[in-house]
Structures are given as C-alpha cells and as structure tokens.
Amino acid sequence: MPRTNLEVAAALHELADLLEINGGDRFRTLAYRRAGDAVRGLGRDVATMTEAELTAVHGIGRATAGKVQELLVSGSIGLLEQLRAKYPAGVLEMTRVSGLGPKKALALHDALGVGSLEELEEALKAGRLRDLKGFGARTEENLLRALANHSREERRILLGEALGVAEEMLDGLRTIPGVERASYAGSLRRMRDTIGDLDLLAATSCPGEVVEAFGGLPNVGRVSAKGPTKASVLTRGGLQVDLRVVAPEEFGSALQYFTGSKAHNVKVREHAVRMGCKLSEYGLFRGPLWEQRIAAATEEEVYGALGMQTPPAPMREDRGEVELALRGALPSLVTVRDLRGDLQSHSVYSDGRRTVREMALAAAAKGYEYFAITDHGRNLSVVRNLSLEDIERQRAEVRALNEELAGRIVVLHGLEANIGMEGDLDYPDEVLAGFDVVVASLHHQLRGEREAMTRRVLRAIEHPAVHILGHPTGRMLPRRPASDLDMEAVCRAALAHGVALEINANPRRLDLKDDHAFLARQMGCLFAISTDAHSPRELDLMRFGVGTAQRGWVEAKDVVNTWPLEKLRRFLAKSPLER
DNA sequence: GCCGTTTTCGGCCCGACTGTTTTCAGTCG
Ligand SMILES: Nc1nc2c(ncn2[C@H]2C[C@H](O)[C@@H](COP(=O)(O)OP(=O)(O)OP(=O)(O)O)O2)c(=O)[nH]1
Ligand SMILES: [Mg+2]
Ligand SMILES: [Mg+2]
Ligand SMILES: [Zn+2]
Numbered sequence: 151m152p153r154t155n156l157e158v159a160a161a162l163h164e165l166a167d168l169l170e171i172n173g174g175d176r177f178r179t180l181a182y183r184r185a186g187d188a189v190r191g192l193g194r195d196v197a198t199m200t201e202a203e204l205t206a207v208h209g210i211g212r213a214t215a216g217k218v219q220e221l222l223v224s225g226s227i228g229l230l231e232q233l234r235a236k237y238p239a240g241v242l243e244m245t246r247v248s249g250l251g252p253k254k255a256l257a258l259h260d261a262l263g264v265g266s267l268e269e270l271e272e273a274l275k276a277g278r279l280r281d282l283k284g285f286g287a288r289t290e291e292n293l294l295r296a297l298a299n300h301s302r303e304e305r306r307i308l309l310g311e312a313l314g315v316a317e318e319m320l321d322g323l324r325t326i327p328g329v330e331r332a333s334y335a336g337s338l339r340r341m342r343d344t345i346g347d348l349d350l351l352a353a354t355s356c357p358g359e360v361v362e363a364f365g366g367l368p369n370v371g372r373v374s375a376k377g378p379t380k381a382s383v384l385t386r387g388g389l390q391v392d393l394r395v396v397a398p399e400e401f402g403s404a405l406q407y408f409t410g411s412k413a414h415n416v417k418v419r420e421h422a423v424r425m426g427c428k429l430s431e432y433g434l435f436r437g438p439l440w441e442q443r444i445a446a447a448t449e450e451e452v453y454g455a456l457g458m459q460t461p462p463a464p465m466r467e468d469r470g471e472v473e474l475a476l477r478g479a480l481p482s483l484v485t486v487r488d489l490r491g492d493l494q495s496h497s498v499y500s501d502g503r504r505t506v507r508e509m510a511l512a513a514a515a516k517g518y519e520y521f522a523i524t525d526h527g528r529n530l531s532v533v534r535n536l537s538l539e540d541i542e543r544q545r546a547e548v549r550a551l552n553e554e555l556a557g558r559i560v561v562l563h564g565l566e567a568n569i570g571m572e573g574d575l576d577y578p579d580e581v582l583a584g585f586d587v588v589v590a591s592l593h594h595q596l597r598g599e600r601e602a603m604t605r606r607v608l609r610a611i612e613h614p615a616v617h618i619l620g621h622p623t624g625r626m627l628p629r630r631p632a633s634d635l636d637m638e639a640v641c642r643a644a645l646a647h648g649v650a651l652e653i654n655a656n657p658r659r660l661d662l663k664d665d666h667a668f669l670a671r672q673m674g675c676l677f678a679i680s681t682d683a684h685s686p687r688e689l690d691l692m693r694f695g696v697g698t699a700q701r702g703w704v705e706a707k708d709v710v711n712t713w714p715l716e717k718l719r720r721f722l723a724k725s726p727l728e729r
Numbered sequence: 730g731c732c733g734t735t736t737t738c739g740g741c742c743c744g745a746c747t748g749t750t751t752t753c754a755g756t757c758g
Binding site for chain 2: 248375410416420
C-alpha cells in the first residue's frame with residue numbers, strides 16, 4: 151500500500167478539522183475534507199503524480215494540489231503547521247470523543263485551557279465545565295462516560311464479524327411486533343472492509359413501540375439516543391448500532407439514504423435539487439411546498455425518478471457512479487452467481503484442515519464447475535508444505551478424484567508458491583510447469599522497502615509458470631499493514647504478462663482491497679476472486695471477495711473464475727505472452 | 730476551496746436528537 155497516500159490524506163483531513171475548529175468558511179473545510187477523501191480512495195500513488203494529474207482528480211483543485219506538492223517536497227504544509235501551533239493535538243483528539251465537536255472543543259480550549267483528553271477528564275472531575283456557557287450537568291455526565299468508552303468506540307470491526315452481529319440483531323428486530331421489514335444498510339451493505347457501526351432499518355406503522363422494544367433486545371447494552379424515528383445503542387460488546395424506523399411505503403428512500411455513502415447521498419441529492427426536487431429518507435418530493443411525493447417505496451423507484459440506474463450498493467462511494475448511472479452506463483459488476491470455481495484453497499497437504507477429497511466435495515456441493523487445490527510450496531517452512539514426493543502423490547490423488555467426481559466437478563492441481571527474497575519460487579521451472587494452476591504469494595519479509603518489495607513481486611509475475619498473484623499486499627486486518635508496493639507497476643506487469651490479480655475473499659485479507667481493485671480494473675487487469683479456504687466452511691467466504699470486487703467496479707468478464715472451464719484452461723495453458 | 734446539462738460566480742444535502750436554551754446551536758446520521 152502506498153503509505154504516502156494515507157499520510158497525505160491524513161494531513162488534508164487534519165487541515166480540514168483544524169480549520170473547522172478555527173472557524174471561518176465552512177465550505178473551505180469541506181473542500182479539504184473531500185480532497186482528503188479523494189486522495190485516500192486513489193489507487194495511484196500521489197507521490198508519482200504531477201500537479202496537473204492531481205488537479206484532474208475530482209475534489210482536488212489548484213490550492214490543494216499545491217499543498218500536496220508542498221507536503222511531498224518539504225515534508226510539511228505551512229498552513230497546517232500554523233494551525234498545529236495554535237491548537238495542541240489533544241484538541242483534535244477531543245473532537246473525536248462522541249458528543250464533542252469542533253465548537254465545544256474550541257470552547258474548552260479557549261475558556262479552560264483544556265488541550266488533551268487527560269486535561270479534559272481533570273476539568274470534568276473538578277466540575278470546571280459546569281459554569282461554562284453551553285455546558286451543564288448532563289453534558290458533564292455524558293462526557294465522562296464518552297471519555298471512558300472512547301478507545302473502545304473508536305475501533306472499526308471487520309466486515310465478516312459485522313455481518314454476523316448484524317444478522318443476529320436483525321433476527322431480534324424482526325421478532326418485534328409491528329416490524330414488517332428490516333435490513334442492514336450503511337458501510338456493511340456497501341461491503342467496506344471495516345465497519346464503524348451497524349446501521350439497521352425497519353419498516354413499521356408503529357415506530358414508537360419498535361424503537362422502544364429495540365432498546366430492550368438482549369444484545370443491547372446501553373441506549374445512547376432515542377426518538378420517535380431512530381435510536382442509537384451500544385451492544386454488550388461495545389459496538390454502536392443505529393436503528394432507523396420508517397413507514398413501509400418509505401422503505402426504499404430510507405434504504406437509499408441509510409446505505410450511503412454520505413458522499414454518494416450528497417451527490418444524488420444535489421442532482422435532485424437541479425431537477426427542482428428534494429430527496430430525503432422520506433422520498434423524492436416536488437411542488438412549491440414539497441407536497442408531492444414522486445418516489446419512496448423502492449430504491450429502484452427513487453433512482454428511476456431521478457433518471458438514474460440503481461447502482462449496486464458497493465459502488466455507492468461517489469467515484470463516478472452517479473454520473474454513469476445518469477447516463478445509463480453503469481458497468482455490470484461480477485456477482486456470486488457468476489463464479490464457476492474457486493482458485494485458491496488448502497488441504498492437509500499443507501495447513502488446510504481437510505483432505506483434497508473433502509474440499510472438492512464441498513466445492514461440488516456449492517455447484518462449482520471447477521476447483522483448485524493450491525497447497526503451500528516447500529519454501530514456506532513455517533507450515534506443512536509440499537515436498538517433491540507430496541506433489542506426485544497429490545497429483546495422483548487429484549487424478550483419481552477427477553475420475554470419481556467426473557460430471558460433478560473438475561479438480562485442478564494447483565500450488566500456492568511462495569515468493570522469495572529475490573522473487574524466486576519454491577521449485578525448479580519444470581516442477582512448477584507440472585501444476586494446472588500456480589498462485590504466487592508473498593508470505594514473509596513483508597516489511598521491506600517499496601522498491602525491493604515491488605521488485606520481488608514483479609519477478610514473480612514475470613515467471614512463466616505463474617498464473618495468479620495471491621493476496622498481493624499481504625495485509626492482515628486489523629493489524630498487519632499491507633506491504634509497500636508500487637501498485638501501478640504491479641498492475642502494469644500483471645497486464646503485460648497475463649497474470650490475474652487475486653482478490654482474496656477472506657475478511658481478514660480482502661486483498662487486493664477495493665481501491666487497488668479499482669485501479670487494476672481501470673488499467674485493464676484480470677482478476678481471480680478466491681477464498682483461500684482452509685476448510686469447507688471457508689468456501690462460503692466468497693461473498694466478501696465479490697463485494698470487494700464490486701467496490702472496485704470489477705466486471706464478470708475480467709474475472710477468470712467466472713469463465714467456463716474450457717476458456718480457463720486456455721488461460722492456464724498459454725504461455726504468458728499469449729495470455 | 731471546488732466546480733459547471735444553469736453557472737467561471739454563487740452555490741455547496743437534508744433531517745433527527747440532545748441539552749440548555751426562551752428559540753436553537755451543536756453534533757450526529
Ligand atoms: N444525506 C446524508 N446521509 C448521511 C450523512 N451521514 C451519514 N449518512 C447516511 C449515509 C451513511 O452510509 C449512513 C450511515 O452512516 P454512518 O455514519 O454509520 O456511515 P457508514 O455506515 O457509511 O460508515 P461507517 O463504517 O459506519 O463509518 O447514513 C449525511 O451527512 N448526509
Ligand atoms: Mg455505519
Ligand atoms: Mg451509523
Ligand atoms: Zn497465502
């Protein structure tokens with residue numbers, strides 16, 4: 151992952167936050183925040199972009215491009231340093247405490263000299279906030295609790311875990327009398343890799359009762375806000391859950407609103423305004439007093455009335471999907487149903503939990519046409535791996551299995567090769583050539599310099615036996631960061647050598663991640679969406695990989711494991727330059 | 730500060746809940 155993008159985005163966000171605290175034109179702060187978002191979502195490395203290329207990015211203009219250059223050249227931004235000198239870092243940290251925003255943080259800093267979370271706690275305990283204008287006993291109480299929960303509430307959880315909790319909460323919600331429909335929305339529905347909170351939507355004609363009953367569900371710890379249309383609660387595990395309740399006939403517009411993203415919503419609502427309409431969670435309205443409701447029941451109806459196609463939820467990040475939907479030009483994204491097989495999995499020959507046969511049967515039960523077993527090569531010494539004899543034995547086993555399962559599924563004999571320090575692989579070329587499919591992946595020494603890491607990966611991509619680059623950046627959520635790679639160079643090489651980039655579907659990896667998949671798709675790369683299953687159950691992780699691919703706008707035609715076996719075999723058999 | 734199917738100037742999404750407030754600002758979704 152190009153670390154510089156994250157650093158530049160962080161600087162722009164900090165600039166926006168500090169400008170907001172400082173006061174002044176709020177649209178200027180909005181502009182810096184949007185620019186920061188744009189940089190974060192950029193697959194390309196900002197450090198390699200010219201000022202003209204930067205300015206061409208939506209949301210980045212001359213001023214911001216200049217500041218980015220300033221940061222990259224001198225290591226800092228003058229305006230940001232001025233603001234940092236004016237407000238200690240703790241003031242920014244304070245605005246992240248729930249219930250504290252820029253205005254109150256500024257008041258605390260100016261009136262009481264509070265400049266850190268510790269000082270805030272002291273001031274609270276000494277009762278010094280009480281006689282401050284705009285602060286009272288309740289605020290004091292809420293802030294003390296928010297401070298205590300601060301570190302826990304800041305965390306984002308992984309997509310896979312979030313989905314589990316959401317389904318449990320939805321089950322509870324659906325048992326509440328009067329709930330006609332319920333769905334999850336927010337970043338979970340958009341399939342982001344990490345989830346800040348759960349957003350649940352319910353349709354009912356008795357909202358008050360539903361909100362009340364929701365607060366009493368067994369998994370709910372504390373209710374932090376509650377009104378006639380919504381509630382915010384914390385689960386016993388400390389996860390925030392936002393419930394929104396609407397009338398059944400508003401379910402579509404409410405789902406559109408609550409699914410987001412915020413940037414997507416703003417863009418769609420601006421379009422509604424240009425049409426002389428108003429869009430909110432209650433519907434699309436027209437007329438001098440907005441008394442005419444044009445659409446609300448379904449998302450399709452709402453988008454349709456706006457003259458748009460309905461973008462799949464994972465696309466709704468304001469990366470250009472609104473413009474395409476208006477022109478009726480949305481790409482048709484890959485779906486789970488398009489997939490004909492899984493091209494990375496493990497058996498007891500390496501660190502998998504089941505035999506090749508058990509894995510193959512499970513894959514067949516999923517309705518797949520083909521399935522690759524890809525155990526680890528011998529250079530990955532930390533786990534059981536394939537000796538030369540193992541390879542022969544496993545090949546025979548696969549051959550027998552293909553006779554036994556003929557007509558049900560075709561098993562491909564694959565390998566997950568380990569990319570060494572010099573980009574070298576586990577076996578001599580003739581051994582590698584004996585596999586039906588070779589996935590090459592980084593597994594160790596992931597913290598090298600960008601140039602060295604990129605060189606290793608490029609060498610592997612250039613190897614004639616390699617078909618797929620597995621979990622390209624090696625990240626492991628939530629802690630192990632991505633290797634520092636020049637992703638543009640990786641994509642270029644993959645394209646040139648006909649190597650597919652894996653989108654690893656395991657929720658701890660999701661690698662390529664969404665932004666990189668978006669870049670790779672733009673560059674015309676091929677993909678393989680693979681579960682990397684170590685047990686039959688893990689074959690079900692595919693949906694997370696597909697969601698990530700959709701976030702990168704990946705189409706089925708560019709995903710090799712949507713291809714019929716015949717076409718896939720041609721891809722696997724061809725020499726790299728023909729692929 | 731950014732941007733353009735109406736714009737190179739003049740807009741920039743829209744609504745809910747809380748607390749402290751005599752009418753709304755701040756924060757959040
Ligand atoms: N129109 C509009 N909608 C918003 C705004 N803020 C949030 N929303 C909508 C879109 C969001 O996806 C949805 C849920 O809000 P969240 O704060 O939970 O964000 P989201 O779930 O996208 O990300 P998260 O992973 O929770 O941080 O509510 C806003 O300022 N305006
Ligand atoms: Mg959310
Ligand atoms: Mg939320
Ligand atoms: Zn691996």
